[in-house]
Amino acid sequence: MAAGATPSARRRERLRRWWRRRLATPLEAPLPQRRLFLIPTRFGLGWAALVIVLLLFGINYQNNLAYVLAFWLFSIGVVALLRGWLNLLGVTPALRLPREAFAGGEVRLGVVLRARRPRTALDLHCDGACGRLDIVDGVGEAELALPTPRRGLVGLPWLRVETRWPLGLVRVVAWVSHDAELLVWPRPLEEDEPAVRHGGVGLEAGDFAGLRRFHSGDSPGQVAWKQWSRTGVLATKVFSVPPRRQLWLDYDACRGDPERRLSVLCGRVLAHHRAGDRYGLRLPGLTLAQGEGDSQRRRALDALARFPATPREAGR
Incomplete structure (x- = not known):
């Protein structure tokens, strides 16, 4: 004692x-x-x-x-x-x-x-x-x-x-x-505008990346028919897959009292985990490096749960 x-x-x-x-x-x-x-x-x-x-x-x-x-x-x-x-x-x-x-x-x-x-x-x-x-x-x-x-x-x-x-x-x-x-862990709280800071910009979904040789089983909707009409060679369209977003979940970017901020961050962690994003967490006195998967989710939620009741205590 x-x-x-x-x-x-x-x-x-x-x-x-x-x-x-x-x-x-x-x-x-x-x-x-x-x-x-x-x-x-x-x-x-x-x-x-x-x-x-x-x-x-x-x-x-x-x-x-x-x-x-x-x-x-x-x-x-x-x-x-x-x-x-x-x-x-x-x-x-x-x-x-x-x-x-x-x-x-x-x-x-x-x-x-x-x-x-x-x-x-x-x-x-x-x-x-x-x-x-x-x-x-x-x-x-x-x-x-x-x-x-x-x-x-x-x-x-x-x-x-x-x-x-x-x-x-x-x-x-x-x-x-x-x-x-x-x-x-904190109670998850969803908000319309997530308090995140992006770590990079990726390609938009559906960006055309080029052509490749046609393989049996390719969808007819992906076949380049105009290319076939000109050259007589079947080819399949290839579209780029946008890279996963790299995000920072920032305590200072949230609004409200400390408990509400933690609840918002908890909701964001769960949402980005479901989306497969790569994200990091920034709290007063603590920075969790960007990561992904179940281990990153648990580390982020544990950090939110252990965060002191008042931000001043975090910097001590």
Whole structure:
């Protein structure tokens, strides 16, 4: 923690460390018995109250049937508690992070649970997102929809795994701690006039480049019929293919506040990537050389996501 942290921040950090050390299980580690917590449900509390009432009734009136029913319900509750505890014991959780995430949307966080034997009705909770899975053949997978309200490097909330199987009398709960982070790209924003600076001018599409010898299969529309009428030799017209544009996406050429500029640049990166253009990116304090392809797209979007909230911080 930074030296200038406030006392409240220090207390929160100490509490977080204590929580992780005492209660939570690290990611990709089997859930141990000391990290499983049994929390009774309303149905379970009602079940326990019914057992107590039947037991008191049997004691007060010396009713053997009440004794039998009370101990029968009690034994069922104990067995259900044990089965639920064993249903979660030894499960190994893992995360599968999404490859792409844009601000203002949501991402699908993959959760993978592994165990040696089948498990039933395991519930997943993460920042309000819920899912359920069964472990079959040693592995079970589910996806949780998490909102991404802002761009930048976002720490993912901890995962909670629980089960109410088989009767719903108790919740067997385990918390899973991790340091996973997700780089969220800006929200793409299209504009009528892209803020780009061209690095060169190419030929227009359809410029005539010359003639070549006719080959079987050439389109009749490309055959130089006038040339054939004069010389009697079939030839095919060749048209030049314009070179891909070379562009610079410039932060200073955009209008609006910093977040809007980043959103516009994000939309331009996606558009020029789809068009196959060769482009570079200029941000305050950072220049990304011109390139193309998926690697250039990811580098540009990562740079936009990591750009500081205020341009002044970029030059430091």
